[in-house]
Amino acid sequence: MSNDIRIKKGLNINLVGAAEQTTSKAVLSNTYAINLLDFHGLTPKMLLKQGAEVQAGEALFYNKNREDMMFVSPVSGELIEIERGARRKILTLKILADKAQEHVSHGSLDPEKASPEEIKGLLLKSGCWPFVKQRPYDIIADPDAVPKAIFVSGYVTAPLSADLDYVLQGKEAELQAALSALGKLTPGKVHVSVGKSSNSPLSGLSGIELHKVSGPHPAGLVGTQINKIDPINKGEVVWTVAPSDLIIIGELLLTGKFNADRTIALAGSSIKAPKYYTTKIGAEIATFLYGSGVNEDNIRVINGDVLTGSMSSPDGYLGFYNNTVTAIPEGDDYELFGWNKPIFNKISSTRALTFSWMMPNKKFTLNTNTNGEHRAFVVTGRYEEVFPMDIYPLQLLKACMVKDLDEMEQLGLYEVAPEDFSLTEFICISKQPHQQIIREGLDLMHKEIG
Structure with missing residues (x-):
């Protein structure tokens, strides 16, 4: 039932470039990477030093706040690089993969x-x-x-x-x-x-x-x-x-084995033949990106879907949680009087000089242009039209911006994640970074209230 x-x-x-339901095997990646930014709020402690040999499924580091929570290597090979940032914060771990893979049995x-x-x-x-x-x-x-x-x-x-x-x-x-x-x-x-x-x-x-x-x-x-x-x-x-x-x-x-195999969709209007690939977590994106062909040179590679994914590059690595990689045209060009003429080739939730509402089944080719400048919130009521939760999205965003914990709690921040505001961010005429605002609000609440 x-x-x-x-x-x-x-x-x-509706966008051009959905992956065709055929699956190919990606070229084997020489190196694999674990991006620690994928694990929000984690304080890592390394178990191995640079140059150490690891097996697939062997622990690389653990959570400082929970020492039995291990994070393991997706492949066997040599830990060739521990990339660090400010205050020696660990950013990325890179492993040079062996040709013959060996797994730890748990x-x-x-x-x-x-x-x-x-x-x-x-x-x-x-x-x-x-x-x-x-x-x-x-x-x-x-x-x-x-x-x-x-x-x-x-x-x-x-x-x-x-x-x-x-x-x-x-x-x-x-x-x-x-x-x-x-x-x-x-x-x-x-x-x-x-x-x-x-x-x-x-x-x-x-x-x-x-x-x-x-x-x-x-x-x-x-x-x-x-x-x-x-x-x-x-x-x-x-x-x-x-x-x-x-x-x-x-x-x-x-x-008993940690198998990091992942079937991912390579999609987007910049891909000539979008389809599915079998690869591993942390694999080089280039190992499957060019297998389907690229339509243009100036593209934006997105680790994830176009609304919630993070900007990457062909030299980047597949994220820990991602099963989609998207490539769309880079929006670094500008239209003369683009705001003051009828628009037929873009998606909009409004009917002001836009006509996508008349073509609900049409697929569009969009780029990364924001089509406007960053400005203060404009109260239009548009967020509520696309936000299905029993929550006031605009009021919650404002409460997060001013760090009002009581308001954040009463307006329902406990229920949401940044991805829940990806659509309101897409239609936002003020070009505000909704997902970032919610992420910062959640971090503040977690720190102050726990």
Whole structure:
């Protein structure tokens, strides 16, 4: 039995360059990198020195605030570089991969028979615990916390993101093992959401509460689903896990090995033949970027989708949590009187000289231009039209900007993550960095309130 969730508020952003459902194997990367900026709020402590030999799944560093939480190497090879920033802060670890890969065995575990303590212990020592995120604060989950529920979103609405129905095919055993194990870590339910008309492998799994979701973006974001299914109140914690990460957790439970393989979607209008590639976490983006051909030289490579991803380059590395890499034209050109003429080739939530609302099925080719300058917030009511949560987005953003903890708490900051404001940032006529504002607000609240 499933529960239907229909989201009415939102905006679908149809872009040219969706990945065709064919999968190729990426060229093997010579070096792999772990970017510590992927782990927000982490204080790392190194276990190995530069030049050390490592095996795939061997711990590289641990969380200073939780010494049994390990972060492991995706491949076997030599730790060739520890890049540091200001105050010797560790930024990136680079590993020169061996031709023949060797894996550390952490020992398999039967999730049906294992205790919650055994499951937590295996996930912590194997490097899989960082896949479990928590709300509030959108950080790596605290193993000592007891979540009231666990949420998994198998419904994707973000533009050009990987199609999870395709990516998860044939992985039912790993998904079931992971969800059975995670179900023992909460007294509540494991909520799994899929598209209403999808054929997701998640639909046939046991031990879950299945929800069928429909509606425009951001219906596929886990934050939207939490708000509609079981909202977070003060003092409560929920955990979230991405379906692609469930595969790695499930394979660990079944085989005892940390397998960093990842099926990613290479998408975007700057790619000649967008499609899927199998690679590993931390692989060089160039190993699959040029395999499909690039339409132009001046492109923006995005580690993730176009709304929430981070700017990268062809020389960059696949992020720890990402299953999409997007390439679109760099927007460093400007239109003469672009604000004062009818616009047919851009997406807009307004009808002021724009006509995308008349062509709901048309796919657009957009670049990175902001189409306007940064300015103070203008109260238009547009955010509320695309923001489906029972939260006042503009008021919450302003409360974060002035660091009013009481207002932030009362307006629902506990429920949100930066990605929940990606769509309001996209349509913002004031060009304010909504996701950055929310991230800074969450960090302040975590520091002051905990």
